[in-house]
Amino acid sequence: MATTEEIRAGLAELVNEVTGLDADEVQLDKSFTEDLDVDSLSMVEIVVAAEEKFGVTIPDDQVKNLKTVGDAVSYIEGQS
């Protein structure tokens, strides 16, 4: 089972691939929209990539609850 830090780092890699943002910026307390400037379509791409990478399912109606990187990491931890 992956640690919180491993999931965060994995997610940071995906954010970097989709948006070009420096992976080091992607810390647990950062908000996707406010701090990282990830728009809603990029968020969909990150979610789909995360589903594949972590073997989880993140339905559309859950995505809006994932406001921070920490929210997303917790959700993935809860699913895997």
Next chain:
Amino acid sequence: MRLRETPTTSSAVLGVGSYRPSRVVPNAEIVERIDSSDEWIQQRSGIVERRFATDDETVVSMAVASARQALEEAGVDAAQVDCVVVATVSHFLQTPSAASMIAFELGTERAAAFDISAACAGFCHGVALASDMVRGGSARHVLVIGVEKLSDQTDPTDRGSAFIFADGAGAVVVGPSEEPGISPVVWGSDGEQYDLIRSREDWRDVLAADEPRMPHLVMQGNAVFRWASYEMAKVARETIAAAGITVEDLDLFVPHQANMRITDAMARALKLPEHVRIARDIAHQGNTSAASIPLALRAMLDDGTARSGDLALIIAFGAGLAYAAQVVRVP
């Protein structure tokens, strides 16, 4: 008694035509009513400007203009057309079809004519029908026209769609060919997602309201983006396999011009090789639903991006949800 069967032949696209409405509408004209900016629209859709038809540019007149160009390019006379298939969601007369008026205006000699309702997926549905008609012997030359006037149905105050939809027409002539020029279609629908893109309400509900208003198109953008980008990439792969080729054999990728971000995401998911030229007509034409693929292909032929003999993957997807895709050889 054994009934007579018609001899079969292969089918191909013989000519491509389009019609771009005269009025260019830049993002600056859209932004005020949706509290947005040119930059915001371009970032989310890749759209710089779109075309809106004037009152004189009707569904029938735009369709006829695009069809005339397709016929001329194909070297086929209107009198040789056996069937006219019109894909549209913008013909506001419940009956008769737009196709019968278009066939008449073109000067066909009593060609069979009907409309199909498959929204943004309509053009590739039409190509599938036309190809099978030609191969099956029920028609020799078929006009497939995608035409839309979505500006009539767009809510200019809806942040999710006001900047997306546009107007235009595109057409192809499908006819007999010695070599197969149109692959088997891969198509389908997913009615579970019926509400993702739709007219807001049905006409009877509109008329029952105290203040009747146009049932505008409404769309759940993020869910559509997810479906179109990823599920459609799978359909694209199936289509390439059904055509008996590999992604390396493709020259052109001409998806329905829904949103530049969808095109980009699909291209990444498909791992298209660098040599594959990608249609990006949406930047200047917006999303013209059933008309977008022939509009984009015509533009690529005109600027030299597409050449005769190229293999193009065409894939159309939209309300229904409905989708259809083929590999076609460019005439």
